[in-house]
Amino acid sequence: MTNYVRNHSLSNDEIQRYSRQLIISEFGVNAQERLKSSSALIIGCGGLGSPAALYLASCGLSRLGLVDHDNVDKSNLHRQIVHNETTVGRTKVDSARLTCSQINSSLQIDTYNLLLTHENIMDIVKQYDVILDCTDNVITRYLINDACVLCRKPLVSASVIRFEGQLTVWNYIEKNGPCYRCLYPQAPPAETVSTCSDVGILGPVCGTLGSLQALEAIKILTKVGDILSNRMLLVDGLSMSFRTIKLRNRQSTCAVCGTNPTIIDQPPPPPLGQCSNDQPCRRNLLNSNERMTADDLAKSTAASFIIDVRPEQELNIAHFENSFHLPMDRLLYNNNDEQLRNELRTNIEKHQQIVIVCRRGNDSQLAVKRLKELLPDIDNIDEKVKDLVGGFQAWHTDIDSTFPLY
Template sequence: MFQFTEEQIKRYARHIILPEVGGQGQEKLLKSKVLVIGAGGLGSPALFYLVAAGVGKVGIVDYDVVDFSNLQRQILHNTDRVGVPKVESAKQTLKALNPDVEIVTYNQMVNKDNIMDLIKDYDVILDGTDNFPTRFLINDACYFAGKKLVSAAMLRFEGQCTVFDFTDKENSPCYRCLFPEPPPPGMVPSCQEAGILGSIGGIMGCIQATEAIKVLLGIGEPLIGKLLIMDALSMDFRKVKLRKDPECPLCGKEPKIKELIEYDHTCEARF
């Protein structure tokens, strides 16, 4: 039987008293593994709450360094770490928060040659990236690997989140059911061009962490087959159904995509 230390009982007390979590649920979290791709505006809050929750192993993938322009929303980092690789900055912050958690860093760009190795040992993948080519690559890789994927996006004052459960490929839609192909370059502005309210990343990243924890614990109703859309200016939240597209080039009845595709990164956008 799993034995919590005295410190763990104190640290996770507010989880343990929840009937939906309890000691067994906290033990499950401590034995779980989550990979977060992107340590930026979405990844920062998601990582904070996953590590605070006691997810036993958390992987962080990012190839960028901390920049002053990141600090308005990427709360894992600080002014003293400008120029430091984001994965190193993230690890420093997260180890100080919860030394219980094993933090594994991957200071590299995700591509079709490494993504299957990156995701293979993790239970749930979080997509916190900021461009269409990487989003499609993560979706396709998780589909082929049969992984659960929590995907979020943001732009200006808006955010969205959904969950794809590729352990059940027959029933779960995929990202390509929503967007079969990336839009043409320049069609959708990036955050650099259109801007982003920093707290939007906080909201959506926290939702990602919550959905991942629900999936790991097997509780509640994750956003599988549903797209949560937030408009912060009106503070409206709405959910729309995501249906599996029988013509989807990846998960449809006659799939055309049977191996990973790497798109040109000139196509930068969120939605």
């Protein structure tokens, strides 16, 4: 009988499981052995983290970390494919661990059911070879970026919104690649940044970008292929176009990876008033006397003129009967719309109470300010015009649970 020679540490089961990867000429046994001794951390088990987790769980990693502080909700299921109806209500990390372990029972899966902060992130990040930022929050991106630079970890980062997405690798030291702060030194105000929770997202866009994140992580761990560092991939699902743009190099003035960094031992806490999680921020732009709760509106005996400032696609989900539809874009950017001014003036003067409503009670506050700017000469406008605190979500929670929550 002729003996065979095995020049690797892969078992027969592993060879069978990963055979389609092993026969790729650019990949092969050596790359698979690197995966076998490697680890990855996914931060955010949502739309991006779901496909990334599925592919990393199935590729032959030694260890996979999952970070999320949220629970699975039915509204997640159209895009967060690592979860399903049977895990609604469970923590996302437990739900993702269950699915991933069913794909690969030999994989070590660590779960962190917590909100990342500047105090705990370093202890987690330093344990893994590559980090995937799958979050939906700008402030968290700075937190993850800073921790990765300080721990000298490559960061595979993606973001998605509506039909669009982008992908890059930050802090890839082998290419002297830039970090997130090299391009964006300071976090923008929270109210200027839209998230998929605000404007929506089509599920397959998440699937596309999350899968590409897993691909880049595998390339980094196996040292196979050209890493997407110093470049950014832009994806437009509506036109089905993919293009890559060049990013500027690492900046010597960067606060965390520059020549004289000011961020040294741990990431700084988020700016005061900024949200550091994926949940929508609640703005407080008005005084209490300019606002009205859902309970106040339900009990009010005054004749109310309700102005709905949501876009038309949200209006078609549900709306208050006999409300006046005034999209925010028309209100904010049509300074010369005399017909609108006259229509608003007539109704504001005629009614005792004007209530502005939106989805969550954020845009409605801007609308109150704008109305007062457009019609400053109306008597008692400051007392008449109010916004609904919490918007339609508060109406659903506090008054009418049959009102659709979206």
